[in-house]
Amino acid sequence: MIDDFIKIFGRENVGADVKDLLAYSFDASNVEGTPLAVVWPLATKQVAEFMKYCNKNDVKVFPRGAGTNLSGGAVPFKGVVVDFSRMNRILDVSEGSVVVEPGVVLEDLERELNQRGKTLPVVPASDKACTVGGCIAEDSAGIRAVKYGTMKDWVTELEVVLPDGRILKTDGKDFSGSEGIIGLITKATLRIREKPETRSLTIFELDSPGEVQEKLISFLTQGASAIEFVSRLANGIVKKPFGLKNTLLVEFEDNRGAIKDQNEVKRITEHRKTISSQLASEGFVIVEDPKVPAEKIAEFLEELEKMGIPSYGHLGYGVVHPRMKRNAERAKIAGLVAKVGANPVGEHGIGVLKKAVKTKEWLLPLKQKYDPDNILNPGKVLPDTHVPLVEDIKVCVLCGMCRSRCPVFRTLLTESVSPRGLAIFIEKKLKDTVFWEKCSQCRACDSVCPMSAHLSKKIREHRQWLIGQGIETDSNKVMMDNVRKYGNPFGKIDETKPVKELYCC
Amino acid sequence: MFKNLLDKLKGGNTLYYPGCMTKFALKDKQKQYEDMLKKLGIEFIKLPDVELCCGIPVLNAGYVKEFEALKQRNLKIFKEYDVKKIIANCPGCYHTLKNEYGLDAEHITQVLAKRNIERIIPLVKEEVTYHDPCHLGRWSGIYDEPRQVLEKSGFAVRELDYSRQESICCGGGGGLRQNDRKTSDAVACNVLKQVKTKKLVTACPMCYYHFRENAKDVEVLDYSDVVKV
Numbered sequence: 195m196i197d198d199f200i201k202i203f204g205r206e207n208v209g210a211d212v213k214d215l216l217a218y219s220f221d222a223s224n225v226e227g228t229p230l231a232v233v234w235p236l237a238t239k240q241v242a243e244f245m246k247y248c249n250k251n252d253v254k255v256f257p258r259g260a261g262t263n264l265s266g267g268a269v270p271f272k273g274v275v276v277d278f279s280r281m282n283r284i285l286d287v288s289e290g291s292v293v294v295e296p297g298v299v300l301e302d303l304e305r306e307l308n309q310r311g312k313t314l315p316v317v318p319a320s321d322k323a324c325t326v327g328g329c330i331a332e333d334s335a336g337i338r339a340v341k342y343g344t345m346k347d348w349v350t351e352l353e354v355v356l357p358d359g360r361i362l363k364t365d366g367k368d369f370s371g372s373e374g375i376i377g378l379i380t381k382a383t384l385r386i387r388e389k390p391e392t393r394s395l396t397i398f399e400l401d402s403p404g405e406v407q408e409k410l411i412s413f414l415t416q417g418a419s420a421i422e423f424v425s426r427l428a429n430g431i432v433k434k435p436f437g438l439k440n441t442l443l444v445e446f447e448d449n450r451g452a453i454k455d456q457n458e459v460k461r462i463t464e465h466r467k468t469i470s471s472q473l474a475s476e477g478f479v480i481v482e483d484p485k486v487p488a489e490k491i492a493e494f495l496e497e498l499e500k501m502g503i504p505s506y507g508h509l510g511y512g513v514v515h516p517r518m519k520r521n522a523e524r525a526k527i528a529g530l531v532a533k534v535g536a537n538p539v540g541e542h543g544i545g546v547l548k549k550a551v552k553t554k555e556w557l558l559p560l561k562q563k564y565d566p567d568n569i570l571n572p573g574k575v576l577p578d579t580h581v582p583l584v585e586d587i588k589v590c591v592l593c594g595m596c597r598s599r600c601p602v603f604r605t606l607l608t609e610s611v612s613p614r615g616l617a618i619f620i621e622k623k624l625k626d627t628v629f630w631e632k633c634s635q636c637r638a639c640d641s642v643c644p645m646s647a648h649l650s651k652k653i654r655e656h657r658q659w660l661i662g663q664g665i666e667t668d669s670n671k672v673m674m675d676n677v678r679k680y681g682n683p684f685g686k687i688d689e690t691k692p693v694k695e696l697y698c699c
Numbered sequence: 700m701f702k703n704l705l706d707k708l709k710g711g712n713t714l715y716y717p718g719c720m721t722k723f724a725l726k727d728k729q730k731q732y733e734d735m736l737k738k739l740g741i742e743f744i745k746l747p748d749v750e751l752c753c754g755i756p757v758l759n760a761g762y763v764k765e766f767e768a769l770k771q772r773n774l775k776i777f778k779e780y781d782v783k784k785i786i787a788n789c790p791g792c793y794h795t796l797k798n799e800y801g802l803d804a805e806h807i808t809q810v811l812a813k814r815n816i817e818r819i820i821p822l823v824k825e826e827v828t829y830h831d832p833c834h835l836g837r838w839s840g841i842y843d844e845p846r847q848v849l850e851k852s853g854f855a856v857r858e859l860d861y862s863r864q865e866s867i868c869c870g871g872g873g874g875l876r877q878n879d880r881k882t883s884d885a886v887a888c889n890v891l892k893q894v895k896t897k898k899l900v901t902a903c904p905m906c907y908y909h910f911r912e913n914a915k916d917v918e919v920l921d922y923s924d925v926v927k928v
Binding site: 601602638654656669681683698 | 718719720723724726751752755756757758759760761762763765769772789790791833834837838860861864865866867868870871872873874875876877878879882883885886889890903904905908909
């Protein structure tokens with residue numbers, strides 16, 4: 195099988211060693227999978243050839259963008275991962291649309307569009323790392339969904355490889371939000387719009403959930419571009435709260451808000467995004483995403499308060515994110531969601547974690563139509579198999595934000611060299627020289643880590659542990675011989691010749 | 700000048716610490732930094748035969764005991780030479796001496812930022828891109844001083860797509876270059892793609908050396924090449 199994949203993708207775009215299999219056994223949820231191999235396509239025709247092979251040989255296929263999925267949608271179960279990270283070109287930008295490959299990172303796309311005065315106003319919290327293909331497959335929402343809807347509202351055309359290898363051009367309706375179970379998105383045409391000239395904000399400090407609901411409803415018809423919420427309990431837990439009460443942030447794309455300074459508006463918006471990470475760093479690592487009707491918000495928030503569960507969310511779009519410490523607490527939210535008639539899956543997708551509480555009925559006939567043999571992403575969305583959950587990942591929460599800044603990942607575009615990949619290896623006590631060969635100790639991962647997991651330090655500590663286990667690289671041995679003999683890593687220098695190797699930092 | 704006098708009265712020497720990379724691989728830059736300090740009127744000493752590695756490559760590689768041994772040897776030498784203050788041009792050495800040793804250390808860009816080095820600014824400033832070295836930026840929080848000095852020296856500082864805290868590593872440090880040269884070079888090329896000016900300046904000997912080796916269309920310059928006092 196691996197040899198056949200190498201024929202299709204080339205040796206450097208097929209991975210099946212222990213590091214690949216470990217690194218691709220997780221996404222940002224706490225679901226653990228079992229990949230058989232990983233492939234990194236560079237072109238649609240490779241994907242088509244690959245799918246023909248897999249369909250013929252009953253090989254299960256698991257598509258993956260950045261693996262920032264919070265419901266286990268990108269985790270493989272005894273199959274081959276198709277990582278689209280290397281199909282990451284922006285193919286065309288015109289006045290009203292952009293054509294991209296699926297692996298383009300949302301933040302990179304937005305930077306490119308902003309330089310031309312344009313924007314794609316879908317802003318999930320994981321925008322630094324998540325990919326366009328993943329956002330389409332999950333129909334991502336985010337902070338501006340109240341005004342601009344979700345990803346499906348911006349898709350005008352998709353190129354999709356079907357499970358039998360056919361290439362389909364479509365308007366995208368069947369595939370937006372299909373969570374990778376009926377086709378592989380290989381190209382997307384998206385609408386874009388003018389970037390707003392200004393934004394303004396008003397911050398409301400509100401005593402009760404009732405006041406939150408009242409204020410929310412009053413702004414829903416006023417064209418706000420974001421209505422964001424932080425609960426009183428969340429403000430009480432995080433180190434940098436907005437205040438002592440419930441906070442409602444209302445953003446406009448004009449001057450109606452009280453705060454008009456653009457830097458301040460940006461700072462506050464970014465600060466709001468940190469609430470999730472601040473809660474996570476206090477141990478509240480489990481997150482849910484119910485979409486609650488506006489008229490039920492007060493009741494929902496009151497019940498959360500009684501249960502002592504902090505929350506925040508995109509209230510304008512109805513999404514509340516309760517944060518918990520343990521998986522077992524998810525059941526409390528499920529009961530409350532049913533009580534108020536909320537949708538248990540607001541924006542994170544069904545994946546494997548929500549299969550018991552939600553089904554996308556509209557996908558059932560499409561699955562029958564496009565993937566009757568269940569080749570694509572089996573075990574997801576539709577109710578069937580049991581999936582193993584990992585209760586406690588100690589090294590990091592595997593959110594994948596570190597991918598956005600790690601110089602080695604950005605260059606090689608494989609999870610097995612990302613800080614998240616190395617975190618998994620540390621967790622599994624992997625004895626391998628990869629820790630020296632794929633980390634420059636630059637601390638870029640630390641600068642974006644929402645958990646403040648200090649992965650660079652943990653990697654350095656793992657290096658120390660490996661040395662204790664008798665594992666060293668040849669180059670490090672030379673360096674240390676020199677240090678022990680001469681007090682410096684370069685050794686005895688012949689000033690007439692250039693140095694053989696550099697040792698610094 | 701008055702400050703120099705005060706420092707003298709307090710006693711103790713100011714040590715210029717070039718670090719292994721500059722001393723062994725970039726001797727010309729070492730001389731440029733020494734000349735720069737002299738022109739600034741800073742009296743400094745060097746440790747010609749006894750200077751040891753600060754230990755950062757050893758520590759980053761995970762050899763903690765060996766790092767501690769180097770640190771103790773260095774502290775002993777610094778005491779023998781009555782070192783009260785250290786000026787380093789290598790961000791890795793600077794960070795280590797200041798934060799791992801707890802000494803009074805300054806990076807050369809901090810020293811320059813405090814001095815009056817303003818020159819006649821040309822009508823059209825030459826554009827240079829500044830790269831934030833990891834150990835100076837993210838590790839030490841020094842972002843503004845290097846830019847201020849370049850601006851005062853008559854350059855228009857341009858930014859990489861990812862700069863300051865978001866700066867992308869050159870790929871040379873942390874043992875990456877010595878342990879996986881191919882990946883390390885590819886990382887450097889990835890950063891160099893972001894450069895939109897003809898010249899790239901950095902304030903780290905490793906970044907300088909590593910970028911210079913990988914650059915095709917960009918002239919890579921060390922801080923001492925462009926800042927004249």
